[in-house]
Amino acid sequence: MTDMTTIPAMATITEVHPLSGDTSFFRLGLKEGEAQGFTFTPGQFVQLSVPAAGEFPISLAGSPGHGRELELCVRKAGHVTAVLHNLRPGDPVAVRGPFGTGFPVERMRGNDVILLAGGLGIAPLRSLFHYFLEHREEYGAITLMYGAREPSAILFRDELAELACRRDIRLMLTVDFLTEEPAGGPVCRVGLLPGLLMGIKLRLDQTYAAVCGPPALYRCLITELLGLDFPENRIFLSLERRMKCGIGLCCHCAVGDFFCCTDGPVFSYDRIKEIPGVI
Amino acid sequence: MQKNFLSNESFPLFLQGLAASGDLHGPVLTDDGVMAFRPICSPADIQLDCIRTLIPPKKYFFPPKEAILTYSPVKGYQLTKAAGKKVILFGLHPCDLAGIAYLDRVFLESQPDPLFVKRRKAVTLIGLSCEPDEYCFCGTMGTAEPQNFDIFMHRTEAGFYLSAGSSRGKKIIRRLSVLLEAREPPSPVPCECKIEETILQAATRGETFSESRLWEDFAGRCLSCGACSLCCPTCYCFDVQERGRLDGETAERLREWDNCLFKSHGEVAGGHNFRKTREERFRYRFQHKYLGFGPMRGIVSCVGCGRCRDVCPVKIDLMELFREKANIL
Ligand SMILES: Cc1cc2nc3c(=O)[nH]c(=O)nc-3n(C[C@H](O)[C@H](O)[C@H](O)COP(=O)(O)OP(=O)(O)OC[C@H]3O[C@@H](n4cnc5c(N)ncnc54)[C@H](O)[C@@H]3O)c2cc1C
Ligand code: SF4
Ligand code: SF4
Ligand code: FES
Numbered sequence: 373m374t375d376m377t378t379i380p381a382m383a384t385i386t387e388v389h390p391l392s393g394d395t396s397f398f399r400l401g402l403k404e405g406e407a408q409g410f411t412f413t414p415g416q417f418v419q420l421s422v423p424a425a426g427e428f429p430i431s432l433a434g435s436p437g438h439g440r441e442l443e444l445c446v447r448k449a450g451h452v453t454a455v456l457h458n459l460r461p462g463d464p465v466a467v468r469g470p471f472g473t474g475f476p477v478e479r480m481r482g483n484d485v486i487l488l489a490g491g492l493g494i495a496p497l498r499s500l501f502h503y504f505l506e507h508r509e510e511y512g513a514i515t516l517m518y519g520a521r522e523p524s525a526i527l528f529r530d531e532l533a534e535l536a537c538r539r540d541i542r543l544m545l546t547v548d549f550l551t552e553e554p555a556g557g558p559v560c561r562v563g564l565l566p567g568l569l570m571g572i573k574l575r576l577d578q579t580y581a582a583v584c585g586p587p588a589l590y591r592c593l594i595t596e597l598l599g600l601d602f603p604e605n606r607i608f609l610s611l612e613r614r615m616k617c618g619i620g621l622c623c624h625c626a627v628g629d630f631f632c633c634t635d636g637p638v639f640s641y642d643r644i645k646e647i648p649g650v651i
Numbered sequence: 652m653q654k655n656f657l658s659n660e661s662f663p664l665f666l667q668g669l670a671a672s673g674d675l676h677g678p679v680l681t682d683d684g685v686m687a688f689r690p691i692c693s694p695a696d697i698q699l700d701c702i703r704t705l706i707p708p709k710k711y712f713f714p715p716k717e718a719i720l721t722y723s724p725v726k727g728y729q730l731t732k733a734a735g736k737k738v739i740l741f742g743l744h745p746c747d748l749a750g751i752a753y754l755d756r757v758f759l760e761s762q763p764d765p766l767f768v769k770r771r772k773a774v775t776l777i778g779l780s781c782e783p784d785e786y787c788f789c790g791t792m793g794t795a796e797p798q799n800f801d802i803f804m805h806r807t808e809a810g811f812y813l814s815a816g817s818s819r820g821k822k823i824i825r826r827l828s829v830l831l832e833a834r835e836p837p838s839p840v841p842c843e844c845k846i847e848e849t850i851l852q853a854a855t856r857g858e859t860f861s862e863s864r865l866w867e868d869f870a871g872r873c874l875s876c877g878a879c880s881l882c883c884p885t886c887y888c889f890d891v892q893e894r895g896r897l898d899g900e901t902a903e904r905l906r907e908w909d910n911c912l913f914k915s916h917g918e919v920a921g922g923h924n925f926r927k928t929r930e931e932r933f934r935y936r937f938q939h940k941y942l943g944f945g946p947m948r949g950i951v952s953c954v955g956c957g958r959c960r961d962v963c964p965v966k967i968d969l970m971e972l973f974r975e976k977a978n979i980l
Contacts, residue, residue, distance in 0.1 A: 379720070
């Protein structure tokens with residue numbers, strides 16, 4: 373096995389399909405031998421290299437149980453992601469990682485969990501959600517609340533429609549605006565994500581929240597959760613920062629005196645709440 | 652008693668002797684009039700009275716721009732090989748040695764950086780005592796006491812008192828001992844450390860001076876030119892770029908010195924910037940220099956070399972924050 377911290381390990385794209393106008397799903401297969409026993413915790417990320425274009429941090433969006441097979445959900449956001457979006461199955465990419473501190477799945481065991489995803493924030497939470505489903509009996513009530521701008525921006529629509537039929541989880545979707553409803557999509561409400569929390573019954577001392585989304589969403593979601601008396605040390609957020617190295621070296625990603633890439637990206641709210649501009 | 656004294660007369664021969672262990676580099680005055688660590692062609696070029704070079708010695712271990720990886724479709728990504736040419740770096744003042752010690756902690760400790768390791772091993776550090784000017788404050792930072800050297804040369808009127816700090820240094824001194832004589836070294840003059848206590852206390856309690864009006868003042872004057880971190884011996888943040896080569900198949904990944912006072916430093920895709928204002932960027936610089944991030948939390952990284960105060964075109968000085976607090980403006 374090569375050192376995947378400094379040298380990107382080669383991988384092949386095995387599947388690509390669009391999830392929305394600007395976001396696609398990528399499945400990668402790490403080369404055999406290079407990445408024996410690759411595993412991770414939901415919430416961790418990798419640095420994905422697109423040869424001759426560059427490298428960027430990306431959440432692992434699949435279940436950790438798939439070994440050398442990685443699932444990513446990538447929005448075309450700039451130079452490198454645009455080049456990636458032009459690649460096809462069979463094309464080479466490379467991976468460093470996994471990096472960072474993910475969600476505390478061990479600590480969450482035996483508790484209820486509520487996952488709150490806004491937009492692209494579904495990527496790391498999908499990994500966590502699949503992890504919970506694969507270990508269903510070890511966790512209490514599982515709720516996924518997911519908000520997108522409009523129906524066509526809901527990522528993983530088909531998968532969610534299927535999951536919506538399961539009786540052992542609760543899935544709640546909402547969109548900011550109702551444009552045309554795409555046929556066959558899962559049922560969703562209209563309104564902002566924090567609105568879904570209203571009227572929800574939570575066992576506060578036995579529930580963990582996992583939150584991921586754009587900064588503006590954090591501010592109103594946290595207000596809402598704290599309004600429900602949700603304990604600060606049971607709210608886990610995944611933060612985004614500019615990242616170049618992923619290993620606490622390039623100094624771009626600091627939040628307060630933490631490195632987002634190593635101490636995070638997942639932090640409990642009580643650890644970061646005093647840091648100005650953190651969300 | 653050990654032979655430890657090098658007379659001024661023997662100094663040129665000593666330099667020649669050093670050059671037998673590697674390429675000799677030291678402070679010289681360049682054609683464009685700046686002090687710089689450069690290869691020494693003749694002993695007369697060495698600027699023994701150099702107070703500080705513009706660019707600190709970090710460039711020997713961590714060049715301004717270097718290829719870190721290469722890519723080819725057949726071999727994938729591979730580490731580049733650092734040259735690792737042996738260099739004897741002469742004329743390092745205690746602050747610069749302290750700066751190198753800090754970088755050693757960053758790049759050699761928890762996850763050794765292969766390129767840094769290679770380059771660092773190839774360089775022999777020869778320290779030299781100095782006279783501070785009005786910009787220096789190594790005494791304040793507790794870095795006046797030399798550390799992390801292979802050989803340290805304490806300069807006096809008649810010559811230099813040598814001490815070895817490593818087995819490599821000992822070996823060189825032994826090899827050149829014919830040039831040395833045994834003398835009792837002068838007792839060290841203790842440094843005056845006016846506000847070291849203030850700084851260390853502030854660092855220990857994680858002081859961010861959040862209420863100070865100085866931030867606004869700094870932000871209003873700063874030109875975002877980046878000189879202050881370019882010339883800082885302990886600033887090491889870097890950007891990474893990948894460039895395809897002309898053959899259309901292979902590529903090179905470069906890392907390049909970056910600067911936290913540049914606007915792009917905290918910007919992410921989509922245009923959101925976590926340090927939009929210059930004031931936020933200044934606080935970030937302060938936090939890194941005096942409080943530290945991640946595993947370097949609690950370690951003050953300013954070594955008091957005075958370069959940033961000297962080069963800043965608008966004379967911004969983060970030390971004012973401490974002086975304001977301690978009422979010694
Ligand atoms: C921990 C983490 C997880 C992420 N997970 C996902 C995900 O699952 N899906 C997804 O689509 N996006 C994710 N992102 C954002 C993604 O990294 C950026 O969209 C991407 O870097 C844009 O690169 P670019 O070259 O296309 O854009 P450009 O704007 O051209 O960026 C150039 C370089 O700047 C840096 N950079 C720019 N934006 C960001 C950013 N937002 N975060 C960090 N570095 C940045 C990168 O080093 C990038 O290579 C994540 C970011 C972080 C920090
Ligand atoms: S912050 Fe300024 S004085 Fe301190 S080490 Fe860096 S350049 Fe020297
Ligand atoms: S040298 Fe002075 S003006 Fe230039 S970036 Fe630093 S503080 Fe600003
Ligand atoms: S990404 Fe480089 S320090 Fe965090």
